[in-house]
Amino acid sequence: MTTRFSFQLGATDGKARSGVIDTPRGAIRTPAFMPVGTAATVKAMMPESVAATGADILLGNTYHLMLRPTAERIDRLGGLHRFMNWSKPILTDSGGFQVMSLASLRKLTEEGVTFKSHIDGSKHHLSPERSMEIQRLLGSDIVMCFDECPALPADRDRIAASMRLSMRWAARSREAFGDRPGHALFGIQQGGLERDMREESAEALKAIGFEGYAIGGLAVGEGQEAMFECLDYAPEMLPVDRPRYLMGVGKPDDIVGAVKRGVDMMDCVLPSRSGRTGQVFTRHGVLNIKNARHQDDPRPLDEQCTCPACRNYSRAYLHHVFRSQEIISSMLLTWHNLHYFQELMQGMREAIGGGRFDAWEAEFHAQRAEGDI
Numbered sequence: 001m002t003t004r005f006s007f008q009l010g011a012t013d014g015k016a017r018s019g020v021i022d023t024p025r026g027a028i029r030t031p032a033f034m035p036v037g038t039a040a041t042v043k044a045m046m047p048e049s050v051a052a053t054g055a056d057i058l059l060g061n062t063y064h065l066m067l068r069p070t071a072e073r074i075d076r077l078g079g080l081h082r083f084m085n086w087s088k089p090i091l092t093d094s095g096g097f098q099v100m101s102l103a104s105l106r107k108l109t110e111e112g113v114t115f116k117s118h119i120d121g122s123k124h125h126l127s128p129e130r131s132m133e134i135q136r137l138l139g140s141d142i143v144m145c146f147d148e149c150p151a152l153p154a155d156r157d158r159i160a161a162s163m164r165l166s167m168r169w170a171a172r173s174r175e176a177f178g179d180r181p182g183h184a185l186f187g188i189q190q191g192g193l194e195r196d197m198r199e200e201s202a203e204a205l206k207a208i209g210f211e212g213y214a215i216g217g218l219a220v221g222e223g224q225e226a227m228f229e230c231l232d233y234a235p236e237m238l239p240v241d242r243p244r245y246l247m248g249v250g251k252p253d254d255i256v257g258a259v260k261r262g263v264d265m266m267d268c269v270l271p272s273r274s275g276r277t278g279q280v281f282t283r284h285g286v287l288n289i290k291n292a293r294h295q296d297d298p299r300p301l302d303e304q305c306t307c308p309a310c311r312n313y314s315r316a317y318l319h320h321v322f323r324s325q326e327i328i329s330s331m332l333l334t335w336h337n338l339h340y341f342q343e344l345m346q347g348m349r350e351a352i353g354g355g356r357f358d359a360w361e362a363e364f365h366a367q368r369a370e371g372d373i
């Protein structure tokens with residue numbers, strides 16, 4: 001155990017890297033996938049089940065927790081780890097992205113954002129300083145700068161103005177974060193799909209100095225080809241010896257393509273949210289258990305999967321409980337999807353360690369059928 005926050009780069013294979021982030025609450029094996037625990041829970045999962053899938057860290061959302069139950073209440077109750085019974089590391093986002101996508105009546109100024117809660121219409125305010133205070137009260141191990149993520153498509157002037165505001169907010173976030181050994185503050189690169197803007201953002205962040213660097217502003221509708229084109233250059237603009245975190249990504253093939261291009265950490269609601277809609281991810285591709293073709297199928301979702309859903313239940317059963325809207329449906333499909341995403345990360349960590357990422361990637365693509373399985 002350590003009292004400090006540190007990143008040890010392990011093996012590299014092409015641009016792909018494996019490593020370990022050491023924190024006082026435990027180690028994070030990279031490349032890492034973070035399940036999303038929005039309102040102090042990974043929906044339909046007990047914390048011990050999330051740990052059983054292999055997750056070393058989970059993500060909490062500042063926007064949701066500040067509205068309900070409030071950061072002050074969670075602080076009074078011992079912090080987010082105690083509150084949600086998760087003793088491993090937690091990364092919290094800054095609230096900036098979700099204010100823009102969820103809140104109403106938003107007013108953005110140089111100082112910050114005022115908005116009305118999507119839950120009860122109450123008035124709230126976020127700024128770099130307030131976001132740092134909220135994330136400190138939550139007790140998260142990795143804190144994200146408060147920034148603005150522009151919706152794409154946007155013209156260059158809008159991208160530039162937004163990125164430069166975010167860089168000023170990054171400096172204010174750094175100042176407000178203070179000296180917190182064992183905790184990390186990550187800067188967030190913005191700049192849309194404009195290479196020169198990404199470069200300017202990276203230089204601004206490096207001049208301030210952060211324990212880790214996120215690539216923000218992607219997975220906002222640009223499509224995989226444009227995202228990969230940006231990832232062909234953006235990660236290398238960031239310090240080689242610090243974790244690189246791609247926010248909000250993604251589908252299994254997005255994740256593989258991002259790791260291939262030098263990304264170390266990712267988060268996405270996809271495995272949990274889509275599990276609740278019946279969508280199942282496997283090494284052979286995707287299926288939706290809702291489809292009537294599963295109703296007499298005695299086979300597991302994936303013969304090679306060792307998760308509780310695949311060990312103990314048939315597709316027919318999972319089809320039945322989904323159609324019946326039984327709670328166990330969300331539990332089993334979420335567990336399976338999170339298990340599969342973690343298995344994907346473990347496979348890449350081992351492949352990078354063994355210098356065989358390309359072969360692993362080729363096998364990953366070869367065994368995925370087009371369409372339903």
Ligand SMILES: CNc1nc2cc(C(=O)NN)ccc2[nH]1
Nearest residue numbers: 097147149216217218219247248
């Ligand atoms: C699902 N796509 C997606 N893109 C994101 C971008 C950001 C960002 O730039 N925050 N500063 C955060 C969450 C995201 N989720």
